[in-house]
């Protein structure tokens with residue numbers, strides 16, 4: 001059993017990306033089931049306010065966002081690698097589209113197709129998170145524009161099918177890569193939560209064969225853990241020591257500054273406050289202390305997150 005804990009819930013597509021990533025690495029891990037809707041007091045105790053799904057915990061280090069989670073898994077468990085070809089930079093770049101515009105399109109199709117079937121509290125929460133303050137109008141527009149949205153999705157599915165045309169097992173060849181998980185979770189979501197998903201995807205046989213190959217990777221060895229136990233595990237250890245200095249940091253960030261980190265989106269999310277431990281081009285780490293958890297370091301991707309210096 002490794003010390004990896006994933007705070008997640010079964011229906012979350014982004015958590016499915018992380019679960020497949022854990023499967024690629026073949027690590028054993030513990031799963032803490034978190035609520036689908038806020039409040040999530042046991043989770044935010046660890047993150048300092050970040051509420052999205054999933055969050056990875058290893059000891060007293062908390063990794064927010066799958067960008068950061070995949071990067072840390074690669075660092076701690078380098079073999080088998082998420083980057084079996086020499087294209088890591090290109091894959092990270094492509095993942096900004098899978099996690100960005102393509103994810104947003106997927107969410108619009110799923111929420112739009114559900115229309116008034118969505119429970120009111122869920123529609124409001126996810127609507128606000130993904131469509132912004134004017135979410136009710138956004139949901140209505142998605143519902144009315146489903147054929148257009150499906151047309152936008154069909155092109156990318158055609159590209160994936162083309163990439164797989166030679167019958168390869170995974171997108172880059174015989175070995176699974178981060179990019180398989182980064183695309184797969186969207187297909188998993190479309191198939192499972194859009195009533196037209198299975199019919200829509202049946203146009204792409206190579207993609208469907210690949211989807212089955214990725215599903216077969218599985219999730220690694222998973223066992224359940226209570227949130228109380230996860231907090232207890234964090235409370236008995238200290239975060240890993242990180243030293244960093246970057247004279248080229250565009251914001252002039254240096255360790256020891258009091259900062260606020262928040263997703264660079266209009267989702268109305270709670271910012272996380274702490275003392276800067278490290279900031280690189282790809283990551284920002286802040287230190288927090290909680291009465292129950294003790295000292296924790298919270299890690300965020302730098303890309304897509306805003307760091308504001310307080311005072």
Ligand SMILES: N[C@@H](CCC(=O)N[C@@H](CS)C(=O)NCC(=O)O)C(=O)O
Pocket residue numbers: 012013014015036037038051052053054064065066067099129
């Ligand atoms: N960029 C984030 C996106 C995470 C995300 O939006 N996850 C969804 C679940 S699939 C979420 O947080 N929904 C709201 C919630 O779970 O409270 C990541 O890659 O981890």
